[in-house]
Structures are given as structure tokens and as C-alpha cells.
């Protein structure tokens with residue numbers, strides 16, 4: 001919001017300069033011509049200061065639409081917290097949180113940025129970027145109505161492939177990213193123990209009690225003849 005206020009200040013400077021060319025400013029007998037370098041400078045500054053906020057709003061709208069789709073059309077509204085929002089957030093220690101009653105998803109600084117980075121180069125996703133995808137899917141599952149953390153996380157594990165594709169990641173890379181998360185990061189939770197145990201179940205596996213048998217599940221076998229390079233062999 002601070003950046004938008006600074007941007008509005010520069011827009012006001014531009015408005016004042018243009019107005020002075022039409023109406024005589026106080027202390028002048030006649031309008032004065034626009035000083036073009038000054039006008040160009042304040043317009044550029046207005047655009048530069050507005051850009052981060054407008055870009056974030058655009059990304060939030062995009063994520064809200066995709067989270068709604070993942071949540072089987074339960075309306076989701078994603079908010080990317082600024083540093084200031086995060087400091088005031090009672091749940092600042094979790095990287096994201098969701099309220100199934102309101103559909104609000106809050107994503108802490110800097111996890112929206114990490115999700116943006118993931119979408120720029122999904123083929124070389126870092127561990128944090130895979131976490132950002134899984135966090136987005138996980139919070140969408142809360143909006144879908146699930147509150148138990150282990151079941152929520154397992155629903156997300158099975159939908160990370162779908163989520164990545166919805167966000168625009170090419171099919172094969174989306175499958176690889178979703179399987180990497182399941183095989184490496186998800187299973188690692190069991191070894192860490194502690195709070196991570198609440199998010200893990202050994203029944204979250206192909207054929208396990210939590211397997212929803214989704215046709216596009218992260219671990220689903222591709223139909224025979226499909227040229228994809230992945231199988232359900234997730235060992």
C-alpha cells in the first residue's frame with residue numbers, strides 16, 4: 001500500500017504539471033508550457049512504484065481462480081502477504097493458512113515470490129519452490145473443506161500434478177515435480193518426526209487408505225501408449 005501511495009503522489013505531480021499548462025498556476029498570469037522531461041520522469045516513477053503491487057494483485061487473482069478450481073469450485077481468495085502483513089499475521093509461523101468457511105488463503109512473505117519463481121522455471125525447481133507448489137495445493141484442499149492436516153496434505157500430494165498443470169507447467173515437468181515432492185519431501189516428513197508427523201501418513205500411497213484413485217493423480221499410471229516418461233512406480 002505504501003508503494004501505491006508513493007505512486008499516487010507522482011501521478012499527482014504529473015496532473016499538476018499538465019494542469020499548469022491549461023490553467024494559470026497561482027502567481028502566474030498565464031498557463032505555462034509542460035516541462036516534458038519532468039513529466040516523463042514523474043510518470044515513469046509512478047509506474048515503477050505501482051508495478052510491484054499491481055503485479056501482486058494480478059498474481060493473487062490468478063491463484064484465486066486456480067485454487068477455486070482445485071477446491072472443486074469452493075470459492076478461494078488468495079492473499080500474498082507483504083512483509084508488513086506477515087508481521088501482523090497471528091499465524092506468521094506457518095508459510096500459508098486457509099479458512100474453509102471464508103475461502104481465504106493467506107500466503108506469507110516470501111512464499112508467493114517462491115511460487116512465482118517456480119512458475120518461471122519449473123524444470124529446475126528448487127526444494128523451496130516445490131514446497132511453494134505443495135503449500136498452494138495444501139491450502140486449496142483446506143478451502144475444499146478438509147481440516148485434518150494429514151488428509152489435507154495427502155489430498156494435496158495427489159493433486160500437485162494437477163495443480164502444477166493448472167498453473168501452466170508443461171505436463172511432463174508437472175508430473176516430475178509432483179512425484180519429486182511425494183517421493184522426496186513428503187516421505188522425508190516421516191523421518192523428521194515432531195510436528196511434521198501431523199502432516200504425514202504411511203497410508204498416503206498408491207493403493208493406501210488415503211488413495212482417492214484420481215484419474216490424474218500424481219502417482220497414477222499413465223494409460224498404455226501414453227508417451228509420458230513416468231509410471232506409478234514410486235517405490
Ligand SMILES: [Zn+2]
Nearest residue numbers: 138142149152
Ligand atoms: Zn494445513
